[in-house]
Amino acid sequence: MSRYYFDLSNGVEPVRDEEGQDFSSRSEVAREVARILGDIARDEMGDTGSGTISLTVRDQSGRTVSRAKLTFSNEWTDPDWAPGND
Template identity: 50%
Template sequence: MPSREAVAREITRTLLDIANEEITGSDRLVVTLTVRDDQDRTISVASLIFTNEWINDPQ
C-alpha cells in the first residue's frame, strides 16, 4: 500500500483535476472522492467544496 502522503497527493491532484473541468460557469460544486484499498475497504474520503456568491447584481 502506498504511504498516506502519496495517497493524499493523488487525492489532491484528482480533486483539483475534476474541479478544473467541472467548475466552469458554476457557483457551487461539491466533489467527493472515496479511496479504497485492494480489498475494497475504504481508506480515505476527501471532499472539495467550491462556492461563489456574487455581491452585486449586474444591471
C-alpha cells in the same frame, strides 16, 4: 506498493474506479486525492457557481481507507459580474 481505487461522486452519478493506481505511501495517495479534486474543481465547477464533489479511496481488498470532500461556492456580489453578463 499497494493499489488504490478512487471513486468519485459529484451529486449526479457516482463513478467507480475499476483500474486503480499503485502508490507506496499514504502521502502519495493524499497528493493524488488533492490533485483529482483540484482538477475536477477547475474543469467542472467554475461554470456552476457551486457544488460538492467527494472522493472515496479503496485499497486493493476493497476496504475504504479515505474519504475527501471539496465544496465550491462562488456568489456574485455585483450583478454586472454574474455569468451571462459578459
